[in-house]
Amino acid sequence: MSTQLDEYLEAEIQSLLTDGRIAELGITVNRREHLLVLGGEVESPLRRDEICRQINQRFPDVQIVCDIGIIRASAPSEVEEIS
Amino acid sequence: MIRIAAVGDVHVDKDVLGRFRPALEELPDRADALLIAGDLTRHGTVDEARSFVTEFGGLGVPVVVVLGNHDHQSDQQARVSDVLTDSGMTVLEGDATVLELNGHRLGIAGVKGFGGGFAGACASNFGEREMKEFVGTTEVIAARLEQALNSVQCDALVALTHYAPVPDTLLGEPLEIYAFLGCYQLGRAIDSAPTALALHGHAHHGSERGRTPGGVPVRNVAHPVIKQAYNIYQLLSETVDTELVTT
Ligand SMILES: [Fe+2]
Ligand SMILES: [Fe+2]
Numbered sequence: 001m002s003t004q005l006d007e008y009l010e011a012e013i014q015s016l017l018t019d020g021r022i023a024e025l026g027i028t029v030n031r032r033e034h035l036l037v038l039g040g041e042v043e044s045p046l047r048r049d050e051i052c053r054q055i056n057q058r059f060p061d062v063q064i065v066c067d068i069g070i071i072r073a074s075a076p077s078e079v080e081e082i083s
Numbered sequence: 084m085i086r087i088a089a090v091g092d093v094h095v096d097k098d099v100l101g102r103f104r105p106a107l108e109e110l111p112d113r114a115d116a117l118l119i120a121g122d123l124t125r126h127g128t129v130d131e132a133r134s135f136v137t138e139f140g141g142l143g144v145p146v147v148v149v150l151g152n153h154d155h156q157s158d159q160q161a162r163v164s165d166v167l168t169d170s171g172m173t174v175l176e177g178d179a180t181v182l183e184l185n186g187h188r189l190g191i192a193g194v195k196g197f198g199g200g201f202a203g204a205c206a207s208n209f210g211e212r213e214m215k216e217f218v219g220t221t222e223v224i225a226a227r228l229e230q231a232l233n234s235v236q237c238d239a240l241v242a243l244t245h246y247a248p249v250p251d252t253l254l255g256e257p258l259e260i261y262a263f264l265g266c267y268q269l270g271r272a273i274d275s276a277p278t279a280l281a282l283h284g285h286a287h288h289g290s291e292r293g294r295t296p297g298g299v300p301v302r303n304v305a306h307p308v309i310k311q312a313y314n315i316y317q318l319l320s321e322t323v324d325t326e327l328v329t330t
Contacts, residue, residue, distance in 0.1 A: 023156065040288075074105075082317065
């Protein structure tokens, strides 16, 4: 039986993301008609690739696209005055 | 005038090493201190704490931090704190510190904080033991922040938490999880003292700006929210002149 793209799958992916190594609570999982779109931002390319690899491995028959970004870490150009 | 740099949720592990460093090298030219609003590490291990210190330590400005929920994940928060403290950073958990900067006294009171929710949509201290323990934790932590904020003598007072003290800066997060992202009790503690600025993290999908019911500016400095290595806030901008104008 092929994996259903339903809320339980979403929940399972979320627990995969928080269990063990990955430890990401901020990844979004959006269901399209025939695929899952992963979103959100993480701190390194390595982390993004690991997330996609683990989810692909766990759900080999689900088509997954990874739109997870890497958060920029440049110095700011502005100062905010607090009053 | 005091300038403070702030960020939260940097979730450092070995794979992050070097990503923040170029921007941090410039920090001492731009700000007088660095405040970090929790989730310093990925799983709260001692190794990750060491990586965090390698990336964020030795800057030449004071670094003051609170821990986040990720820093508690491995139940080694005490050892994580020790690694940070040994490197010269100040870790606040229900206490306060005063930094002498440019002839001014900057007071910083900090706690990790906890969830619980906000007015009209919050957990109550009622029912099962587990529920009372949850809300009891929220209340104890907020009371410690209140005490810490009111314990310092300073020219400018900053509250530093991981969890959010207001719902304003959660905008962008699903409403259903607001109660796990912060609590109104932290806001009430902040309003009980002459707080100039409240900084928090934790809400990765939240938004940057808000105010407490008492009018204190709140900034969510979670790294995914500010999308740069740190933000800079200026406090005590030549207050003498404004006093002359208003009298
Ligand atoms: Fe975080
Ligand atoms: Fe967090």
